[in-house]
Amino acid sequence: MARKPEKKPDVGTTGHEWDGIEELNNPLPRWWLWSFYATIVWALLYTVAYPAWPLISGATPGVLGYSSRAELAADIAAFDAENAPLEARLVSLELDQIADDPEVGNFARAGGAAVFRTVCAQCHGAGAGGAPGFPNLLDDDWLWGGDLNAIYTTIKNGIRDEADPDARFSQMPAFGEFLTRDEIRALTQHVLNISGQENDSTLAATGAELFADNCASCHGSAGTGDREQGAPNLTDAIWLWGNTPEAIATTITNARFGVMPSWQSRLTEAQIRQVAVFVHQQGGGE
Amino acid sequence: MSQIETPEPQLYAKREPIFPRRVKGRFRNLKWWIMGVTLAIYYITPWLRWDRGPNLPDQAVLVDLANRRFFMFWIEIWPQEFYFVAGLLIMAGLGLFLFTSALGRVWCGYACPQTVWTDLFILVERWIEGDRNARVRLWNDRWSLRKWRLRLFKWAVWLLIAVATGGAWVFYFADAPTLLADMLAGQAALVAYISVAVLTATTFFFGGFFREQICIYACPWPRIQAAMMDEDTLTVAYRDWRGEPRGKLRTIDNADQGDCIDCMACVNVCPMGIDIRNGQQMECITCALCIDACDEVMDRIDKPRGLIGYLAATDEAAERAGTPPRKVWKHIFRPRTVAYTLIWGAIGLGLLVALFIRSDIDVSVAQIRNPVSVVLSDGAVRNAYDVRLKNMQGEARTFRISIDTDDVLRLSIEGSEGLSVVVPPDSTYNQRMYITARPQDAAASTARTALRLWVEDVQSGDRAYADSAFNGRVQ
Ligand code: SF4
Ligand code: SF4
Numbered sequence: 136m137a138r139k140p141e142k143k144p145d146v147g148t149t150g151h152e153w154d155g156i157e158e159l160n161n162p163l164p165r166w167w168l169w170s171f172y173a174t175i176v177w178a179l180l181y182t183v184a185y186p187a188w189p190l191i192s193g194a195t196p197g198v199l200g201y202s203s204r205a206e207l208a209a210d211i212a213a214f215d216a217e218n219a220p221l222e223a224r225l226v227s228l229e230l231d232q233i234a235d236d237p238e239v240g241n242f243a244r245a246g247g248a249a250v251f252r253t254v255c256a257q258c259h260g261a262g263a264g265g266a267p268g269f270p271n272l273l274d275d276d277w278l279w280g281g282d283l284n285a286i287y288t289t290i291k292n293g294i295r296d297e298a299d300p301d302a303r304f305s306q307m308p309a310f311g312e313f314l315t316r317d318e319i320r321a322l323t324q325h326v327l328n329i330s331g332q333e334n335d336s337t338l339a340a341t342g343a344e345l346f347a348d349n350c351a352s353c354h355g356s357a358g359t360g361d362r363e364q365g366a367p368n369l370t371d372a373i374w375l376w377g378n379t380p381e382a383i384a385t386t387i388t389n390a391r392f393g394v395m396p397s398w399q400s401r402l403t404e405a406q407i408r409q410v411a412v413f414v415h416q417q418g419g420g421e
Numbered sequence: 422m423s424q425i426e427t428p429e430p431q432l433y434a435k436r437e438p439i440f441p442r443r444v445k446g447r448f449r450n451l452k453w454w455i456m457g458v459t460l461a462i463y464y465i466t467p468w469l470r471w472d473r474g475p476n477l478p479d480q481a482v483l484v485d486l487a488n489r490r491f492f493m494f495w496i497e498i499w500p501q502e503f504y505f506v507a508g509l510l511i512m513a514g515l516g517l518f519l520f521t522s523a524l525g526r527v528w529c530g531y532a533c534p535q536t537v538w539t540d541l542f543i544l545v546e547r548w549i550e551g552d553r554n555a556r557v558r559l560w561n562d563r564w565s566l567r568k569w570r571l572r573l574f575k576w577a578v579w580l581l582i583a584v585a586t587g588g589a590w591v592f593y594f595a596d597a598p599t600l601l602a603d604m605l606a607g608q609a610a611l612v613a614y615i616s617v618a619v620l621t622a623t624t625f626f627f628g629g630f631f632r633e634q635i636c637i638y639a640c641p642w643p644r645i646q647a648a649m650m651d652e653d654t655l656t657v658a659y660r661d662w663r664g665e666p667r668g669k670l671r672t673i674d675n676a677d678q679g680d681c682i683d684c685m686a687c688v689n690v691c692p693m694g695i696d697i698r699n700g701q702q703m704e705c706i707t708c709a710l711c712i713d714a715c716d717e718v719m720d721r722i723d724k725p726r727g728l729i730g731y732l733a734a735t736d737e738a739a740e741r742a743g744t745p746p747r748k749v750w751k752h753i754f755r756p757r758t759v760a761y762t763l764i765w766g767a768i769g770l771g772l773l774v775a776l777f778i779r780s781d782i783d784v785s786v787a788q789i790r791n792p793v794s795v796v797l798s799d800g801a802v803r804n805a806y807d808v809r810l811k812n813m814q815g816e817a818r819t820f821r822i823s824i825d826t827d828d829v830l831r832l833s834i835e836g837s838e839g840l841s842v843v844v845p846p847d848s849t850y851n852q853r854m855y856i857t858a859r860p861q862d863a864a865a866s867t868a869r870t871a872l873r874l875w876v877e878d879v880q881s882g883d884r885a886y887a888d889s890a891f892n893g894r895v896q
Pocket of ligand 1: 657690691692693695696697704706707708709710711712
């Protein structure tokens with residue numbers, strides 16, 4: 136900065152000249168050149184050691200036999216081995232003791248969350264909030280019971296799964312075949328009435344008689360449902376298919392119900408227990 | 422086209438070995454001091470102890486990667502407080518700007534680890550092999566028993582320093598005494614051995630053999646630092662108007678003769694192997710050793726010191742015309758450096774204030790939005806929240822949680838009957854929390870009700886809050 140750099144006396148030019156501008160010859164250090172060659176050699180060795188060269192079906196495997204799939208499989212095996220004792224404890228405990236054991240409890244919740252995301256979220260939603268026809272698992276209303284054992288059985292055997300003889304099964308007749316439209320309309324008004332919603336009281340009075348004849352055997356005379364049969368409580372604020380008069384009338388006419396697969400053939404005992412604990416813990420468990 | 426008369430250009434050149442001569446003087450002394458202090462700080466710091474009680478490490482300066490904490494004496498930095506580290510980095514950057522704009526590449530010349538360790542390695546080399554002339558002779562000698570002995574001894578000492586350097590680094594990341602014992606017993610983590618090995622190898626190679634090549638070819642700083650300098654910056658320069666024409670002392674007894682006696686002392690001491698008399702060069706790290714060397718010569722031949730000195734471009738013309746050099750502080754205090762200092766100070770002050778007002782409770786709330794709300798069988802509406810509580814103290818604390826809204830909302834905490842949570846010492850704790858509005862409450866049918874969540878330490882009464890909202894049943 137103090138002065139213009141002078142041309143070092145021993146620096147020649149490369150002999151190149153453009154419009155009177157000459158190029159000084161400031162050679163790169165030799166180690167730089169050798170580092171460059173070394174990187175080339177490294178690259179070649181690397182492609183020999185690791186999978187690299189593309190062939191028609193796949194790539195050269197590399198002499199080290201490295202593969203990310205094998206590595207993943209080894210990782211999974213290692214984790215499985217690490218979890219095996221926890222899993223054994225999980226399976227040996229009574230369901231309601233699981234949460235009390237901090238280690239197993241954490242293992243169950245974390246594993247259950249993973250199982251839920253994999254197989255349950257498709258119907259019940261990623262947050263377990265359900266959708267019309269698919270029960271919300273966060274609320275306090277349970278068709279078949281909300282304690283750990285009930286949840287466990289539901290997951291294990293499914294609902295209305297023809298393939299599993301132990302599956303929970305509830306069957307509501309399609310009343311469209313027995314009752315007239317007017318009768319169904321009256322029944323609807325009665326259901327609205329017992330659940331504390333706006334209704335036509337004259338129609339509802341007619342509906343009450345029809346209810347006692349046709350529905351009370353399953354839903355109870357007060358309409359509070361029966362968990363033994365999976366008959367929903369009609370007096371609460373929770374509606375699987377909606378609480379509008381149209382939705383209720385459709386249900387009475389066609390008797391809609393959902394199906395849940397039985398998971399015992401697809402999940403391990405430990406996984407079923409894990410997901411049961413997880414669901415139970417989501418705020419609705421009894 | 423000019424006829425090619427120059428020899429065939431050489432595209433790659435062998436490194437010219439440099440044998441810096443010993444020098445004495447004020448800048449050399451300053452450099453010794455800085456070397457001693459920086460090395461001492463580096464090697465000793467991890468061994469300083471600091472009692473933090475039973476649950477926390479007793480190391481004064483520790484980067485605890487596993488628990489994501491940074492301990493520095495009484496200060497403990499959590500990941501969310503990373504702005505402290507960012508602030509310190511910005512201050513370091515501004516400090517570098519400040520020094521560079523005032524004094525050129527002083528960082529390179531005095532404090533850069535590459536310079537400090539190279540200096541140390543050269544010191545060892547000089548101790549074992551002798552000063553410049555002896556080293557040049559040894560370099561040119563055939564490989565004899567003596568040469569082997571000297572070389573092996575030198576490399577062994579270098580290796581010792583390198584191992585100590587690589588070793589010191591890992592102690593910043595784990596409890597030093599435990600790690601040392603583990604390493605000696607062969608039980609430390611593989612990453613510790615690898616770190617030590619890599620740092621040992623780089624220290625040995627960069628300090629012993631690569632030296633100025635790093636500064637010239639590998640380091641980006643010289644280019645960046647040059648951009649922070651201006652014509653007021655003091656840099657090391659040769660006063661050619663005083664020195665030229667140079668000539669051997671006494672051989673030319675000529676009134677035109679300048680003060681430079683061409684003794685090459687300045688060149689021989691230069692760790693970068695350059696001749697400062699050729700003007701400012703990119704290679705120069707402003708270590709000022711050539712100033713010391715030339716001043717010594719000037720003293721001997723009874724000429725005033727300062728033939729080579731710290732000099733700014735703005736003064737060049739004046740000095741050339743014969744006015745004495747301006748005072749150093751006049752170069753250093755100028756708007757640019759003052760501005761850097763002010764910003765630097767402001768950030769420092771900000772960090773200090775932040776350090777003293779920070780709370781050792783921290784709470785954040787994430788509302789669960791999938792689903793947004795849940796209707797219960799009695800028609801009540803419930804929202805779920807994930808509350809993250811941080812207890813930055815060494816003992817477990819009980820926090821009471823409460824909410825603050827215009828509306829009647831009920832709070833409940835998962836897995837607990839009450840409304841308090843015990844957070845383990847020095848950790849972050851996740852707690853699921855529910856807020857419920859009864860069917861008749863306004864919030865149940867309002868789309869969004871703002872609320873504030875308070876967390877209070879039951880013992881000390883310290884409080885912290887986080888804002889969130891309640892989502893009603895939207896029809
Ligand atoms: S020229 Fe002088 S200041 Fe620059 S690197 Fe060499 S000895 Fe140091
Ligand atoms: S040390 Fe001073 S007198 Fe000797 S060659 Fe360098 S500038 Fe000239």
